[in-house]
C-alpha cells in the first residue's frame with residue numbers, strides 16, 4: 100500500500116508555541132485542517148505543531164511524549180568532528196562517492212549521517228508532510244554554529260516523486276541511495292522503531308520500489324545503494340557488493 104500521505108490522518112494544530120500564522124500557512128499549503136488549539140479536539144491521528152522550536156509530528160494518542168521531529172544531532176557514539184570518520188557498512192557501500200542523492204529521505208537520518216561524513220547531499224521526499232518536517236530540520240541545521248563556521252551547504256531538499264526527479268537530473272550524482280519502506284518480516288518480529296512505525300502509518304509501504312530502483316540505475320553516475328532489512332531479497336538481480344549493518348544490508352549496484 101502506498102499512500103504518499105494519509106491526509107485524513109494529519110492536521111496542523113497550534114499548541115501555544117511558535118508562530119501561529121506560519122502554522123496556518125503550512126496547513127493551507129499542505130491542504131490540511133488547521134486547529135487553533137488542542138481544546139478544539141482534533142479528530143486526526145497525527146498533528147503537526149511547533150514544540151521546543153521545532154516542527155513536530157505528534158501522535159495524538161501519545162500527546163505527552165513530545166512528538167517526533169527531524170533529529171539533527173549526531174547519533175549516539177558518533178564522533179562530533181566534521182567530517183565524521185567514514186567508517187561502518189554505509190561508508191563502505193558509498194566507496195569513493197562524493198555526491199549522493201537520497202531518493203527516499205523519510206526522517207532524514209541516513210542523509211544527515213552521510214552529510215556529517217562529508218558527502219554532498221541532495222534529498223528527495225514525496226510525502227508533503229515529511230517534506231515539511233525535513234524543511235524545518237534542514238533549516239535548524241543551517242542555523243547551527245558549526246555548520247555556519249565551516250560554511251557548509253546543508254542538504255538540498257527536493258519535494259516530489261523521485262522517479263520523476265531522477266529522470267530530470269541534469270548532472271549524474273556519484274551515488275543514488277534508496278531506503279524504501281519494506282513490508283515487515285512475515286514471521287513474528289520485534290516492533291519497528293517508533294519513527295518508522297509512524298512513517299508507515301503516514302505513507303504506507305512503497306510498492307513502486309522496483310520502478311524507482313530501475314530509474315536510479317539509469318540516473319546514477321557510478322552506483323546505486325539499496326538499504327534493505329536483512330530478511331528482504333535484493334531489489335535488483337545480484338548486487339556488485341553487499342555490506343552487512345545492524346539488522347540491515349546495503350546492496351551496491353555499480354553501473
Ligand SMILES: C[S@@+](CC[C@H](N)C(=O)[O-])C[C@H]1O[C@@H](n2cnc3c(N)ncnc32)[C@H](O)[C@@H]1O
Nearest residue numbers: 203204205206207208209224225260261278279
Ligand atoms: C523507510 S523511509 C526512509 C527513511 C530514511 N532513510 C531515514 O533515515 O529516515 C522511506 C521514505 O521514502 C519516501 N519515498 C519512497 N518512495 C519514494 C519516491 N519514489 N519518491 C520520493 N520519496 C519516496 C517515503 O515517503 C518515505 O518517507
